[in-house]
Amino acid sequence: MAGRLTGRKALITGASRGIGRSIAEHYAAEGADVFLVATGLPQLEATRDAALKHGHKAIIHAADVSDRHAVEAMIAACVDQLGSMDVLVNNAGIYKAARFIDYTPEDFDQVMQVNTHSVFHSMQFALRHMKATGGGKIVNVASTAGKWESMNQGIYNTSKHAVVGMTRCAALEHARDHITVNAICPGFVETDMIDQFSVHAELNGITPDAMQKALVERVPIGRMLQPDEIAHLAVYLASTESDGMTGQTITISGGMRMG
Ligand SMILES: NC(=O)c1ccc[n+]([C@@H]2O[C@H](COP(=O)([O-])OP(=O)(O)OC[C@H]3O[C@@H](n4cnc5c(N)ncnc54)[C@H](OP(=O)(O)O)[C@@H]3O)[C@@H](O)[C@H]2O)c1
Numbered sequence: 304m305a306g307r308l309t310g311r312k313a314l315i316t317g318a319s320r321g322i323g324r325s326i327a328e329h330y331a332a333e334g335a336d337v338f339l340v341a342t343g344l345p346q347l348e349a350t351r352d353a354a355l356k357h358g359h360k361a362i363i364h365a366a367d368v369s370d371r372h373a374v375e376a377m378i379a380a381c382v383d384q385l386g387s388m389d390v391l392v393n394n395a396g397i398y399k400a401a402r403f404i405d406y407t408p409e410d411f412d413q414v415m416q417v418n419t420h421s422v423f424h425s426m427q428f429a430l431r432h433m434k435a436t437g438g439g440k441i442v443n444v445a446s447t448a449g450k451w452e453s454m455n456q457g458i459y460n461t462s463k464h465a466v467v468g469m470t471r472c473a474a475l476e477h478a479r480d481h482i483t484v485n486a487i488c489p490g491f492v493e494t495d496m497i498d499q500f501s502v503h504a505e506l507n508g509i510t511p512d513a514m515q516k517a518l519v520e521r522v523p524i525g526r527m528l529q530p531d532e533i534a535h536l537a538v539y540l541a542s543t544e545s546d547g548m549t550g551q552t553i554t555i556s557g558g559m560r561m562g
Pocket of ligand 1: 316317318319320321322323340341342343346366367368369394395396397417444445446447488489490491492493494495496497
């Protein structure tokens with residue numbers, strides 16, 4: 304039986320672990336060839352091996368997505384090695400918590416470069432390619448932090464708000480090019496990134512365990528999300544099932560944020 308992504312060629316950034324790894328595995332399971340990117344190759348190898356089990360192509364590529372030249376080369380390599388690129392998933396990201404007043408200008412630059420500039424660079428090259436080839440799908444992994452306020456992570460929220468803005472504007476400008484651009488806005492997802500929330504414990508003068516409990520208490524379904532739950536939505540947004548949807552910023556947060 305054909306998968307929901309049979310024949311698709313998908314580039315996924317931040318595919319070495321967490322949400323990106325799960326998206327890569329689900330895309331491969333649904334029939335896509337996948338081009339997997341992170342800064343280092345060793346961690347990507349496990350994702351590639353898991354993806355290859357589904358019988359389609361899986362290629363790994365080391366690139367720092369905050370570097371425009373590296374992003375241009377990454378997309379060219381994907382097109383060269385997979386034959387095209389129909390789907391781009393901008394998932395790579397970093398997290399840095401601090402009181403707004405305490406962030407350094409270097410913190411601001413680093414978070415914006417990795418979370419925001421990267422999306423600008425890759426969307427520009429991808430849109431040019433997709434326009435020339437007759438269409439495509441862009442899925443940006445933003446965050447609930449891209450639509451709402453949060454304590455002690457102002458720069459992260461700023462970087463994700465910009466991703467939401469770019470998603471909507473690019474979607475509008477390319478709607479007639481058969482290109483959809485949507486964003487997924489997850490709440491708390493159990494990955495390595497969540498471990499960095501221990502900084503919030505320090506800032507609030509509580510233990511990491513108490514912090515973890517407080518986070519889960521904020522989620523109406525009573526638990527954090529698993530990477531797979533984000534990947535299911537990413538499959539939908541890469542498939543023809545979502546052709547009528549563009550410029551959307553879809554919240555998946557166990558009910559923590561509604562609307
Ligand atoms: N976990 C959550 O609760 C949550 C909630 C909302 C949104 N998100 C967003 O979801 C996305 C994935 O997060 P995650 O939780 O899966 O985080 P994660 O487990 O820390 O994974 C982050 C991924 O991004 C890659 N990466 C980081 N900097 C990079 C760079 N400069 N160039 C290329 N790749 C880079 C990492 O690989 P290397 O380090 O090997 O390069 C890794 O594969 C992020 O955009 C994050 O902001 C996460």
